[in-house]
Amino acid sequence: GAGVSQSPRYKVAKRGQDVALRCDPISGHVSLFWYQQALGQGPEFLTYFQNEAQLDKSGLPSDRFFAERPEGSVSTLKIQRTQQEDSAVYLCASTRTVYNEQFFGPGTRLTVL
């Protein structure tokens, strides 16, 4: 079946704008993760959902970052009042069950001017 998809693939925002990034996980995958990857670095964990429940949001950098997964499938990562340091690639991953491999989407490259 189809892999993890993310949209948009690229987003340019002016500082102060709000953005919303979408993730469609693999069908039937219970767990969904968001990561942030700065240029030249490895991904860093942001938040984790099991079905619709957000079980861990310890990696969200500030209260400007908000994620939801209301029906346990599609997830949206929202960043309010974007700042230049938010520029990064935002990766979404899903997995069927815990302690198994995570399958990543292509990412959304966010550039804040």
Added chain:
Amino acid sequence: SQQGEEDPQALSIQEGENATMNCSYKTSINNLQWYRQNSGRGLVHLILIRSNEREKHSGRLRVTLDTSKKSSSLLITASRAADTASYFCATDPVHQGAQKLVFGQGTRLTINP
């Protein structure tokens, strides 16, 4: 913060040679995963090795895990130009909640034709 550290940071070899990358980590883990990332693209899962396993093979890939030394290695045999990419190890630390992967900074592998 990133737990894993890959070594070397960059590696350049001739096509047909073997490439070895190492990963060290700091805390006890449930499993360790290796991912490949081509420039500007998402992460592709390569192999998962659990904490009770010592070695795993998949095609031209061989992964070892030494939990006493908190280290892992990824060997790519008979390298090809298409293997050019960044390679990341990701650990699933015990006591950090369900599979919140912690990535290293990656090894940039270049295969010269």
